Amino acid sequence: MNISFWREATFRQQLTLVIVSGVSFLVIAASVLSAHIGGKRFGDALMQQGMANAQQLAQESSLALIYESRQDTERVMQSAFAFEGTLVAELYSEDKRKLIARSRNGVRLPSFTSRNGAVGAYLEQETADYWIFACNVYIQAADTPFENASSQPRWLGSVRIAQSKAGLKKTRADIFIASIFAAAMVGLPVFLLAILIIKKLTDPLSKLSAVMVQAHNGQTNIRARLSGSRDIRQMSDDFNAMMAQLEDVRSGLENKVRDRTTALAALAASLELFNERAVHELRGPMSVISGAAGLIEIKASNVGEIRHYLDRIKTEIGRINNMMGALRAMSRLELTTLEKKHVNLAPIARYLSDTLPTALPERQIEFVITDDIPAYCSPDLLTIVLSNLISNAIKFSRDDALARIEIGRDDKGYFVRDNGIGFDPRHSDMLFTIFGRLENADHVEGSGIGLATAYLIITRHSGRIWAEALPGQGATFYFTLPDGD
Amino acid sequence: MKFSHLKLAIIALACFFYPVSAAEIPVVVVVYPEVSAPYRDSFEEILNGIAKRIPAHRVVVVGAPGSGVELLRQYSPTHIIALGRAGKTEAMLAAGRASVTCAALVYPDRECPAATFGLLPDPGVLFSRLKLLNPGSKRIFAVYSANQNGWQLPLARAAAAARNLELHAVEVDDSKAAVEAYKKFFANADPATDSVWMLPDNISGESSAVVPLVLTEAWRRDVLVFSSAVEHVRRGALFSVIPHFSNYGYAVADAALRPGQRNELITLRQFRYIVNTRAAQHLRVSAADLATFEVVTPRP
Numbered sequence: 001m002n003i004s005f006w007r008e009a010t011f012r013q014q015l016t017l018v019i020v021s022g023v024s025f026l027v028i029a030a031s032v033l034s035a036h037i038g039g040k041r042f043g044d045a046l047m048q049q050g051m052a053n054a055q056q057l058a059q060e061s062s063l064a065l066i067y068e069s070r071q072d073t074e075r076v077m078q079s080a081f082a083f084e085g086t087l088v089a090e091l092y093s094e095d096k097r098k099l100i101a102r103s104r105n106g107v108r109l110p111s112f113t114s115r116n117g118a119v120g121a122y123l124e125q126e127t128a129d130y131w132i133f134a135c136n137v138y139i140q141a142a143d144t145p146f147e148n149a150s151s152q153p154r155w156l157g158s159v160r161i162a163q164s165k166a167g168l169k170k171t172r173a174d175i176f177i178a179s180i181f182a183a184a185m186v187g188l189p190v191f192l193l194a195i196l197i198i199k200k201l202t203d204p205l206s207k208l209s210a211v212m213v214q215a216h217n218g219q220t221n222i223r224a225r226l227s228g229s230r231d232i233r234q235m236s237d238d239f240n241a242m243m244a245q246l247e248d249v250r251s252g253l254e255n256k257v258r259d260r261t262t263a264l265a266a267l268a269a270s271l272e273l274f275n276e277r278a279v280h281e282l283r284g285p286m287s288v289i290s291g292a293a294g295l296i297e298i299k300a301s302n303v304g305e306i307r308h309y310l311d312r313i314k315t316e317i318g319r320i321n322n323m324m325g326a327l328r329a330m331s332r333l334e335l336t337t338l339e340k341k342h343v344n345l346a347p348i349a350r351y352l353s354d355t356l357p358t359a360l361p362e363r364q365i366e367f368v369i370t371d372d373i374p375a376y377c378s379p380d381l382l383t384i385v386l387s388n389l390i391s392n393a394i395k396f397s398r399d400d401a402l403a404r405i406e407i408g409r410d411d412k413g414y415f416v417r418d419n420g421i422g423f424d425p426r427h428s429d430m431l432f433t434i435f436g437r438l439e440n441a442d443h444v445e446g447s448g449i450g451l452a453t454a455y456l457i458i459t460r461h462s463g464r465i466w467a468e469a470l471p472g473q474g475a476t477f478y479f480t481l482p483d484g485d
Numbered sequence: 486m487k488f489s490h491l492k493l494a495i496i497a498l499a500c501f502f503y504p505v506s507a508a509e510i511p512v513v514v515v516v517y518p519e520v521s522a523p524y525r526d527s528f529e530e531i532l533n534g535i536a537k538r539i540p541a542h543r544v545v546v547v548g549a550p551g552s553g554v555e556l557l558r559q560y561s562p563t564h565i566i567a568l569g570r571a572g573k574t575e576a577m578l579a580a581g582r583a584s585v586t587c588a589a590l591v592y593p594d595r596e597c598p599a600a601t602f603g604l605l606p607d608p609g610v611l612f613s614r615l616k617l618l619n620p621g622s623k624r625i626f627a628v629y630s631a632n633q634n635g636w637q638l639p640l641a642r643a644a645a646a647a648r649n650l651e652l653h654a655v656e657v658d659d660s661k662a663a664v665e666a667y668k669k670f671f672a673n674a675d676p677a678t679d680s681v682w683m684l685p686d687n688i689s690g691e692s693s694a695v696v697p698l699v700l701t702e703a704w705r706r707d708v709l710v711f712s713s714a715v716e717h718v719r720r721g722a723l724f725s726v727i728p729h730f731s732n733y734g735y736a737v738a739d740a741a742l743r744p745g746q747r748n749e750l751i752t753l754r755q756f757r758y759i760v761n762t763r764a765a766q767h768l769r770v771s772a773a774d775l776a777t778f779e780v781v782t783p784r785p
Contacts, residue, residue, distance in 0.1 A: 066660050066694040139660065139691050145518050145528075145569040146604055148590050151687050154659075 010209075012202040019194045027183040034179035039172035043165075046085070047123065050133045050163040053083055054121035057159045058135035061091060065137055065156040068093070073100040080161055087130055088162035094155060107162060114158050124160065134160045204228040208239060220247060263459065277435035281323060281448065285316035292316075326449040330434075333456055338378050340461075342484055345373035345414065348383050349407040352390050363403060365394060370408030376484025381457045386416070388450035389477050393418035396475065413464075413480040422469040431467050454479070511742060513542040514562040516553055517589075518571035527730050528568060531589060534734020535566060539742065542566075547575045554579040564741050573597060586741040588733070591685060593636055593750035600746040602737050605685065605713045606726045607752040608637055609644030614724060614758060615680060616648055618774050619709055623678040626670045627654040628663045628689040636750065637684065637713075652682075663689040667699050676707040683722060685714035696720060709768055715759055719782050723764045726756035727780055 006014065057080050064072035073091055077100060080089035088109050090101040096114065109132060115122060121135040138153035204226040211224045222243060226236035292309040300306040346369055353367040375382065390405065397403035397420030406417040423431075432455035435448035458465040458479045469475030515535055517528050535542060543560050547553040550571065557565070557579040567576035568589040576585045577596055587594055588602035615622050625645060629635065638654055645652040655666040670681070681703060683690055690696055690712075700721040703710045710722040718725045732755035740746065757779035765775055775781075 063694040063697070066664055066691070067698070068661070139693055140687070145520050145524050145571060146589050146591050147570060148592055148594050149570065154687075156660075 010202075011205060012198060015198050015202065016195065019198065020191065023187045023191045023194070027180060027187045030183045031176050031179035035172050035176035038175040038179075039168060042171045042175075043168050046163065046165075046168055047131060049083075050085075050131055050161070051121040051123075051135075053080070053086070053163070054133035054135040054159060054161055057089070057161060058121070058137045061137050061159050062139050062156055064091065065093060065099070066139075068099060070100075076100075076159075077102040080159075083163075085164045085167055086161055087164050088132075088160075090160040092158040092160065094157050096158075099157070109160070109162055112158070112160055116155075119153075128165070130162045130164050132160060132162045134158055201228075204232040204236070208235065211239070215243060273433055277433075277448070278327075281435050282320065285319050288316045289313045323449070326453070330449055330453045330456065333381070333384075333453065333460070336378075336381065338381070338460060340376055340378055340484065342374065342376050343379045343382070345375050345382060345386065346371055346407075348379065349373065349386055349390070352383070352387050353405070353407075356387065356390055356394060363394070365397070365403040365405060368404065368406040368408075373407070373409050373414065375414065375481050377461055377481050378457075381460070385454045385457050385479065388454045389416040392416075392450060392477070393420065393475075396420035396422075413478045415476050415478050417474065417476040419474040422471045422473045422475050423467075424471055425469060428467045428469065432465065511539075511563045512561060513539045513564045513566065513738070513741065514545055514557060514560045514583075515542055515566045515568065516545040516547060516557060516572045516575050517568035519546045519548045520569075527728075528589070530730035531568060531734035531737070534731040534736070535738040536734075537731075538735045538738035542738070545575070547571050550574060551578065566737060566741050567597075584741070584744075584746070586737060586746065588737040592633065598748060600740060600749055600751055602733070602740070602751050602753075604728055604753050605637070606754075606756055607644065608641035608682070608713070609647065610726060610756075611682065611711055611713065611724075612641075612644045612648050612650055615709070615711055616650075617777070618723070618770055619680065621677055622650060622680055622709075624651045624653055624675075625680055625682050626674070627652065627682040627684060628657055628666045628686075629654060629684050630658065630686050630688040631656050633686045633688070634684045640752070641682075657689055660688055660691045660695050663691070663695050664698060667695070667702065671702040671706055671708070674706055674708050676709070680709040680711065683710060683712035683714065683717050685712075685716075690714070690717070692716075704764075704767065707768060710764075718759050718761050718764075721761060721764055723768060723770070724758060724760045724778065726753065727759045728753055729755040729757055 009017070057076065060079055061076050064076045076091060077089055080086050081102065081104065087105065087107045088101065088103045090109070090112070091099045092112060092114065093099050096112075098112075107130070110125065112134070113124065114134065114136070115124075116136075118134075118136055119138075121133050123131060124134040125132040136158050137156045139156055140151055140153040143151050207226055208224050211222055214222050223240045224236040226232055289312075292312045296306055296309045300309060349369045350367075353365075353369065386407070390407070393405045393416055394403070397405070397418045404419045406415070408415060432451045434452040454477075455465050458481070461481050463479055463481045465477070465479040467475055467477045515532060517532070520528065532544065543562070545553040545557050545560075553575045557575065558581070562583045565576045565580060565583050565585045567573040567585055567587050570590065573585075573587050573590065573594060573596065576587075580598075584599055585597065586599050586602070587597035589604060590597075590601055591604055593601050593603070612625070615625070625641075627641070629638070635656075641654070642652055644650075653670075657663045657666060667681075670679075681699060683696070683699065688695075696717065697720075699710060700717075702708070704721065710717070712718060712722040712725045715725045715727045733753070736755055740751070758777065759780040759782060760770075760775060760778040762775070762781050762783065762785075
């Protein structure tokens with residue numbers, strides 16, 4: 001059998017092939033066996049009959065062997081050929097002379113090897129086409145109790161007949177054909193019944209296979225509706241559950257892809273904005289540096305003026321360095337691995353409140369920090385976020401006599417609230433863009449990167465950050481973080 | 486005088502225990518084979534005849550050869566009547582000092598120490614009946630094997646001569662020679678004067694080939710066939726004799742008790758004539774002659 005055909009065949013085809021092969025094998029094997037057994041029995045019967053014929057012929061031959069007359073020997077031959085299967089009959093005298101021989105269809109026998117003293121008929125030789133039976137002919141007087149001595153049989157000669165096997169061959173073939181026909185008659189209903197049972201058994205599997213093919217081709221909302229045995233139904237239920245799960249995963253993946261696509265689009269836009277603003281921001285110091293250098297060349301007449309312009313150049317170069325450092329830190333955020341864990345943001349906020357204002361000792365700032373601010377996040381990154389938000393709050397409350405900064409969590413999310421100058425809420429979107437600055441923030445020092453960095457970190461946490469404010473009434477920066485359950 | 490009385494008493498005691506007194510009472514044991522019908526009936530009739538002569542005889546039935554020897558010896562027989570071949574063999578093994586009379590044998594047996602009572606009649610008996618039925622008979626043709634029937638020939642020749650008959654006997658060694666002899670005879674047989682005497686012989690009287698040949702040819706040529714064997718009559722010979730077994734048994738028992746038996750064959754004398762009525766009809770035997778036969782076959 002072609003192995004590739006077997007592999008390509010369906011389960012039903014394989015099962016059908018196995019059943020067909022099995023039934024065919026049984027039919028042929030039963031027929032061969034029947035023909036063999038029947039033929040053997042018929043052959044045995046023919047042999048018995050041949051023996052009996054030889055025996056009978058021997059009994060009828062005693063007269064012919066004693067008289068040796070043509071009439072008697074002819075009569076014996078007629079008797080021998082009364083049986084249809086007799087091919088050759090021969091009569092041998094006591095001195096092994098062939099007295100008479102008759103043949104049907106010109107068959108000639110090999111030479112006679114008699115068995116002296118053998119009693120009864122025996123199989124002398126056997127060929128593919130016939131048996132040769134022989135029987136010694138004896139005469140024996142009646143052994144009465146009055147005889148002075150028991151009489152011994154006296155050998156007169158032998159008879160020999162060849163019996164054809166044609167009948168045996170034909171019978172064997174007939175038995176084989178009859179057996180195969182009978183077996184086929186029995187096997188055909190069995191085969192049809194087996195096909196029906198196979199169809200009944202494999203129908204659910206075929207349907208399931210078809211549904212699987214549909215699923216493989218990308219069709220959705222596919223469910224198997226199978227009936228049958230418990231395990232088949234269980235298979236159907238499992239498949240449906242698997243498909244539902246796959247569809248859920250797929251939907252989730254699609255959402256994620258969509259979100260990522262949106263995020264990538266925003267990132268691309270921000271990068272474009274970043275480029276524009278970076279150019280703009282760098283162009284300022286570079287102009288100052290260029291101008292200062294020109295003035296040194298044109299106007300500076302003494303060391304004091306030159307030092308003044310050089311200080312201006314150093315200041316602008318320092319700004320550029322700060323800006324580059326912030327950008328470098330921000331870019332590294334993209335590569336930082338998010339290692340989230342459950343943390344309390346309150347201690348982080350207190351640490352920052354203690355450390356950040358030290359750079360401005362003249363300021364009086366009141367920090368109000370909620371005791372417990374649980375979050376599931378990267379503590380290092382959230383430290384950066386809180387640092388930027390608190391720094392921002394400190395900067396924009398610089399002019400107040402008593403600055404108040406609150407850090408905690410309410411219904412909207414985590415917040416950092418100040419009582420500073422606030423801003424026009426219409427411009428709140430540009431707060432989180434890189435180098436984004438409000439109109440009223442020109443006097444405030446800053447790289448313009450801190451809130452953008454905060455935005456980037458919260459976004460990486462799949463959270464959201466926004467600001468609520470009114471001019472002169474302070475500002476509140478909110479952010480959310482997904483639960484860690 | 487006292488001494489004489491003592492002598493007389495001793496002599497009287499001696500006479501009382503003298504074994505001759507036991508020997509004078511014969512112990513006769515009949516030994517015969519265990520056979521099935523029809524031979525069993527023949528032996529039982531012989532036994533009946535023996536019982537008429539010797540009511541107090543003992544019987545040993547022999548199954549396998551030698552199985553009756555021990556019982557035979559236990560009886561301490563003075564006379565043994567051995568019937569048949571097996572009875573003779575058993576008697577020879579256990580005879581000891583007992584006298585043995587053989588009976589129910591076809592021809593004389595050298596092993597038998599005393600007389601042998603045969604089952605075949607004297608040929609003269611048959612020849613006499615032949616003359617009665619066909620007074621014109623002149624020649625009797627017989628084929629025989631010397632081993633089995635040679636002993637009858639002297640009797641037959643004497644009997645034939647006494648009845649003015651010519652006995653033409655041919656000795657053969659095998660059935661083919663017998664067939665040839667019979668064919669030769671029939672070729673020139675004259676039914677008016679010639680007849681065939683058949684003998685119980687498995688060569689010259691071979692039952693499957695020779696006997697049918699003889700009877701067929703004789704029937705075809707109207708030749709009279711008679712036989713010493715009753716079986717031949719049943720198959721088509723005209724007449725023979727059939728033993729009267731009861732009388733035969735009586736005669737055997739009577740002879741067994743008589744001392745001084747000679748080792749000789751005693752032919753069958755206790756018989757009845759048997760005739761085949763079909764053959765008789767074919768040969769035109771007269772009713773008067775038929776009436777002289779005690780037994781007919783086939784039975785009407």
